[in-house]
Amino acid sequence: MKLSTKGRYGLKAMFDLALHYGDIPIPLKVVAERQCVSENYLEQLIAVLRKAGMVNSVRGAQGGYVLAKKPEQITVGDIIRVMEGSIAPLDCVKEGEAVDCIQFEHCVSRNVWLRVRDSITDVLDTTTLADMCREAEGLKNKEQGTRKTLEP
Amino acid sequence: MKLSTKGRYGLKAMFDLALHYGDIPIPLKVVAERQCVSENYLEQLIAVLRKAGMVNSVRGAQGGYVLAKKPEQITVGDIIRVMEGSIAPLDCVKEGEAVDCIQFEHCVSRNVWLRVRDSITDVLDTTTLADMCREAEGLKNKEQGTRKTLEP
DNA sequence: ATAATCCCTAGTTAATAACTAGGGATTATT
DNA sequence: AATAATCCCTAGTTATTAACTAGGGATTAT
Numbered sequence: 001m002k003l004s005t006k007g008r009y010g011l012k013a014m015f016d017l018a019l020h021y022g023d024i025p026i027p028l029k030v031v032a033e034r035q036c037v038s039e040n041y042l043e044q045l046i047a048v049l050r051k052a053g054m055v056n057s058v059r060g061a062q063g064g065y066v067l068a069k070k071p072e073q074i075t076v077g078d079i080i081r082v083m084e085g086s087i088a089p090l091d092c093v094k095e096g097e098a099v100d101c102i103q104f105e106h107c108v109s110r111n112v113w114l115r116v117r118d119s120i121t122d123v124l125d126t127t128t129l130a131d132m133c134r135e136a137e138g139l140k141n142k143e144q145g146t147r148k149t150l151e152p
Numbered sequence: 153m154k155l156s157t158k159g160r161y162g163l164k165a166m167f168d169l170a171l172h173y174g175d176i177p178i179p180l181k182v183v184a185e186r187q188c189v190s191e192n193y194l195e196q197l198i199a200v201l202r203k204a205g206m207v208n209s210v211r212g213a214q215g216g217y218v219l220a221k222k223p224e225q226i227t228v229g230d231i232i233r234v235m236e237g238s239i240a241p242l243d244c245v246k247e248g249e250a251v252d253c254i255q256f257e258h259c260v261s262r263n264v265w266l267r268v269r270d271s272i273t274d275v276l277d278t279t280t281l282a283d284m285c286r287e288a289e290g291l292k293n294k295e296q297g298t299r300k301t302l303e304p
Numbered sequence: 305a306t307a308a309t310c311c312c313t314a315g316t317t318a319a320t321a322a323c324t325a326g327g328g329a330t331t332a333t334t
Numbered sequence: 335a336a337t338a339a340t341c342c343c344t345a346g347t348t349a350t351t352a353a354c355t356a357g358g359g360a361t362t363a364t
Contacts, residue, residue, distance in 0.1 A: 060362025061308040119271040212331025213339040
């Protein structure tokens with residue numbers, strides 16, 4: 001039960017845009033470097049996010065990407081749904097899809113997976129990019145405060 | 153973020169053994185037929201469960217498998233951990249493993265995945281095979297009660 | 305005019321999932 | 335003792351997918 005790099009990198013990219021949220025667009029090259037991801041690959045991934053209306057792009061020199069909404073208004077769940085197609089540990093518990101389920105045994109398992117899915121979406125839908133930024137800020141401060149020695 | 157058939161079928165098999173829990177061992181052939189799974193494939197999967205001590209096997213004619221513990225004492229989490237190797241949406245949040253995490257951004261994402269993992273394990277570790285059997289019983293009764301017409 | 309950017313699509317590679325196949329070992333039943 | 339039913343083991347096979355790489359065209363600030 002693993003998340004693919006689509007979801008992971010998609011979140012990384014969006015988080016990066018959130019951390020540097022402002023008026024000027026951020027070139028993907030910069031995002032890719034900061035997040036240690038192949039630029040070409042990230043291009044493909046952010047295209048999905050753009051088509052879903054989650055980021056806006058500015059073409060040409062000095063162009064780049066900006067979040068289409070404020071970090072407070074974008075949840076991790078939004079991003080993962082777009083990148084992974086759905087949030088579901090199994091196809092039979094995809095959100096908003098009818099399933100034909102004959103065996104009652106099957107349905108009992110399915111109930112378990114439904115509960116799992118709901119617990120996942122609960123976490124993802126209550127975490128915004130702004131929350132992550134706040135958390136990053138906290139981590140940074142903590143790090144600076146406690147850090148004694150560190151390689152240069 | 154999908155569960156593989158290992159976890160799914162493994163749970164199906166264990167659930168089947170729980171539903172028919174008793175003194176006599178159940179041949180895998182029967183389990184495979186009831187759960188609509190390839191017997192050969194299921195053999196490989198149940199071998200994992202056997203090596204983990206979750207089922208006992210009886211060889212020879214009239215042989216088969218029995219749960220090593222009572223259905224109340226086996227959680228879905230136990231089964232999934234054995235079948236999938238771990239419960240984690242990402243490798244960096246595997247239970248009981250240290251991770252080297254340099255970038256603080258990375259860690260923020262990781263915190264999200266940690267919370268996801270915990271919410272998943274919470275569901276899986278609080279659901280036993282006995283719970284599933286009870287639920288199955290409930291479904292069966294409900295079905296009989298409300299059923300009007302159904303293909304023969 | 306140039307360089308920096310986004311945009312698009314078609315490969316490629318490696319790993320993995322999900323089996324299939326088949327033969328050996330053990331044991332209850334006849 | 336023979337047979338059939340079972341578990342046990344390992345080595346393929348196939349198809350799909352993930353995770354990129356590569357490269358060229360369109361747009362726009364400088």
